[in-house]
Amino acid sequence: MGASPEKTRSARSDDVDLVARAYIGHFHELTRLAMLLMGNSAEAEEIAQEAYVRTARAHRRPEDPLAYLRQSVVNLSRSSLRRRLVARRYMVATRPDDLVTDGPSTTILDRDAIMQALHSLPRRVREVLVLRYYSDLSVADTAHTLGISTGAVTSYASRGLTRLSTIMEEPDA
Amino acid sequence: MPNAMDPDRLRRLLARAVEPLNSQPPSHDELTDLAHRRPASKRLAPIFGGVAAVVVVIVAVFVVFSIAGQGGRPHPLATQTTTSESPTDSPSPTNSPTSTATTSSPTATTSDSAPACKMTNVHISVVIVPYILGHNLDVRGFYLSNTGESPCSMNGYPSLVITQGGSSAVPMSYAHYSASDEEKWPLASTLQKHGNVAPVMSGSKVSEDSITVDSGSRVAFFLLAGTFHCDAPLFATLHISGAATTGSISISHINGFCPHHTIKVTPVMKLGPNPLPIESPPPGVKWTESATNGPTSTLAIAAPACNMTNIHASFANLGESTPLTEDAGVSLTNTGDSPCSLDGYPTLSITLPNGSDSPWTIRHWGESAGSESLLIEHMAKRGIIATTTYSGNDTLSSEKVTLAPDDSALLFMENQYTQGHPCHTPHVDLRGVTWRLSGASATGSLTTSHVRALIDGLCGPSVLYVTPVMKSGSNPLPTQPHITGSETSQP
Numbered sequence: 053m054g055a056s057p058e059k060t061r062s063a064r065s066d067d068v069d070l071v072a073r074a075y076i077g078h079f080h081e082l083t084r085l086a087m088l089l090m091g092n093s094a095e096a097e098e099i100a101q102e103a104y105v106r107t108a109r110a111h112r113r114p115e116d117p118l119a120y121l122r123q124s125v126v127n128l129s130r131s132s133l134r135r136r137l138v139a140r141r142y143m144v145a146t147r148p149d150d151l152v153t154d155g156p157s158t159t160i161l162d163r164d165a166i167m168q169a170l171h172s173l174p175r176r177v178r179e180v181l182v183l184r185y186y187s188d189l190s191v192a193d194t195a196h197t198l199g200i201s202t203g204a205v206t207s208y209a210s211r212g213l214t215r216l217s218t219i220m221e222e223p224d225a
Numbered sequence: 226m227p228n229a230m231d232p233d234r235l236r237r238l239l240a241r242a243v244e245p246l247n248s249q250p251p252s253h254d255e256l257t258d259l260a261h262r263r264p265a266s267k268r269l270a271p272i273f274g275g276v277a278a279v280v281v282v283i284v285a286v287f288v289v290f291s292i293a294g295q296g297g298r299p300h301p302l303a304t305q306t307t308t309s310e311s312p313t314d315s316p317s318p319t320n321s322p323t324s325t326a327t328t329s330s331p332t333a334t335t336s337d338s339a340p341a342c343k344m345t346n347v348h349i350s351v352v353i354v355p356y357i358l359g360h361n362l363d364v365r366g367f368y369l370s371n372t373g374e375s376p377c378s379m380n381g382y383p384s385l386v387i388t389q390g391g392s393s394a395v396p397m398s399y400a401h402y403s404a405s406d407e408e409k410w411p412l413a414s415t416l417q418k419h420g421n422v423a424p425v426m427s428g429s430k431v432s433e434d435s436i437t438v439d440s441g442s443r444v445a446f447f448l449l450a451g452t453f454h455c456d457a458p459l460f461a462t463l464h465i466s467g468a469a470t471t472g473s474i475s476i477s478h479i480n481g482f483c484p485h486h487t488i489k490v491t492p493v494m495k496l497g498p499n500p501l502p503i504e505s506p507p508p509g510v511k512w513t514e515s516a517t518n519g520p521t522s523t524l525a526i527a528a529p530a531c532n533m534t535n536i537h538a539s540f541a542n543l544g545e546s547t548p549l550t551e552d553a554g555v556s557l558t559n560t561g562d563s564p565c566s567l568d569g570y571p572t573l574s575i576t577l578p579n580g581s582d583s584p585w586t587i588r589h590w591g592e593s594a595g596s597e598s599l600l601i602e603h604m605a606k607r608g609i610i611a612t613t614t615y616s617g618n619d620t621l622s623s624e625k626v627t628l629a630p631d632d633s634a635l636l637f638m639e640n641q642y643t644q645g646h647p648c649h650t651p652h653v654d655l656r657g658v659t660w661r662l663s664g665a666s667a668t669g670s671l672t673t674s675h676v677r678a679l680i681d682g683l684c685g686p687s688v689l690y691v692t693p694v695m696k697s698g699s700n701p702l703p704t705q706p707h708i709t710g711s712e713t714s715q716p
Contacts, residue, residue: 072256079250084243104256166238185232186239213229220230 068108074117075104081187082125088182089129091171099128122187123197126179169219173212176200180208181216340377559630 075082082103086096103124107114114120170178176198183194184205191209195202250256559565 068257069253072253075256076250076253087243088239108256166242170239170242181235182239185235186243188236210229213232213235216235217228217230 067114071104071108071114071117071121074121075100075107078118078121082121085122085182085187086125086129088167088170088186089126089179091167099125102128119193119197122183126183126197130175130179165220169216172219173215177208177212177215180205181212184209340375562630 079100083096083100086099086103090096090099103121106124106128107117107120170181173181179198180194183189183197184191189197191202191205195205198205200208
């Protein structure tokens with residue numbers, strides 16, 4: 053009826069092997085992708101590795117491990133950002149003198165204009181821009197990664213580029 | 226209308242924005258191993274190998290002081306100039322809060338001559354410090370403020386006892402910061418713990434601190450999270466105890482920030498060698514015995530079980546401000562007049578019908594004490610689910626969440642894995658999903674018969690029915706009839 057346990061284990065091992073190779077081969081790309089989506093590096097590595105673990109433990113063998121990894125990075129970054137959002141909500145509710153929000157952490161966030169600008173964009177727009185113009189994915193691949201239509205990718209990218217231009221006060225803006 | 230940025234320019238900017246990565250990917254063998262093991266232990270093994278000796282030194286120093294000192298002694302950490310260690314193993318140690326401690330003076334630990342702090346004069350509040358000091362550490366902790374008019378000593382208070390349950394291999398770091406006077410960051414000790422932790426981790430080292438806090442000043446205790454790999458469920462109970470204190474602490478729990486990382490803070494009173502009269506508990510609160518972690522016994526605050534008639538369930542949403550959210554859940558609000566405990570409640574079970582292969586992430590967010598804290602529980606379920614009940618018994622039911630009046634606890638459901646599908650919910654008809662909320666210590670019935678949630682919008686909105694049901698068990702309650710949703714998908 054089903055595959056023998058030995059065969060199952062062997063196939064499982066092959067799957068992990070494929071994912072591991074994809075991860076090693078694109079470690080920096082995946083980490084940087086998370087970095088751009090998250091706005092920092094330490095968490096990015098965590099996310100990249102978490103993406104690997106989840107992909108390697110996926111119930112079904114991914115047809116394209118790299119695409120799967122990339123999607124996992126996007127999803128995990130999204131979740132992490134969501135948690136930040138929640139945290140900030142509660143920070144507002146917390147007494148101001150209980151908060152320590154300035155200092156080096158703020159400096160870190162301030163130091164790079166493009167990162168700031170990027171993270172001022174709506175999440176979906178940011179994801180599209182990063183996937184399109186950092187990961188250099190095609191419109192179709194970006195759409196597939198994000199699970200949206202190609203038309204939406206084009207629209208988000210257009211809006212994002214325009215918005216970035218405005219934010220960064222380009223001379224031609 | 227402004228022009229769009231040149232895509233090539235954006236490419237260049239993005240490339241520059243990405244910091245150089247010094248780290249290298251793990252080896253193939255390591256990754257293969259990682260796929261079959263708990264990632265945390267693997268990932269952090271080098272870190273803990275590196276700081277193990279340092280931690281041993283810290284512990285040794287604490288032990289020495291705990292034996293030698295009985296008050297009037299300087300803060301043991303004041304002499305620590307090299308032992309504090311950032312849990313991140315950061316490449317830039319000057320940014321580390323603990324490494325800056327090497328130059329901090331122990332301003333808060335000058336004397337124990339002050340009378341012991343009374344709990345009635347100690348205010349506890351939660352601190353959130355995101356992305357601290359460039360480490361991207363999400364830090365949670367709490368302040369203990371002296372609200373009295375004169376200095377008082379927190380000698381022996383608080384002791385931190387962290388109980389980690391489950392089978393977590395997630396290491397935790399505890400830092401004790403004294404923020405007296407001018408918020409001088411930090412006088413710190415960092416204790417690190419790793420490995421499988423099922424029973425009790427004692428923070429008794431912290432209890433050896435002797436801290437005099439001026440009126441209006443405060444000390445802070447921090448829990449560092451974010452440097453470990455968020456993998457295994459982690460449950461931790463943090464007991465705050467004080468030999469020289471009386472009264473109660475107004476907050477019941479705080480949390481870590483890692484989604485798997487739940488930290489409960491259970492205020493406890495310690496019966497030690499210098500016991501003070503135990504004051505009567507505030508209305509709605511009773512003292513109960515709790516597990517001990519040392520030679521002294523402890524008392525814990527426990528609110529009475531929430532009466533289900535006072536718990537209002539409603540749809541909650543923390544997703545982005547779009548009509549099609551990806552996060553949805555149930556908010557349970559204490560509508561009563563006094564604090565109540567959701568101990569053992571809610572137990573969350575989810576039934577996914579029709580052979581769904583969509584894995585789900587269940588989060589338990591709790592907020593209490595004026596929304597100053599979160600209690601986060603993260604559980605993941607993967608694989609094919611065909612009319613299988615996913616029970617959160619092992620985790621959620623073990624929580625002790627005390628809700629003040631009008632406070633809420635939130636249960637969230639999040640579809641996390643969407644890979645390889647044209648949309649996020651390809652094979653699942655969420656209209657059949659049932660959430661079962663049950664509570665062993667609850668009575669009555671939920672006032673909301675079902676909650677509708679929109680789960681992801683890429684395939685069009687789906688309707689999630691939440692059907693509160695009562696659990697029959699050792700403390701059986703009247704079983705409520707299931708309320709079966711009959712609505713169809715709505716935009």
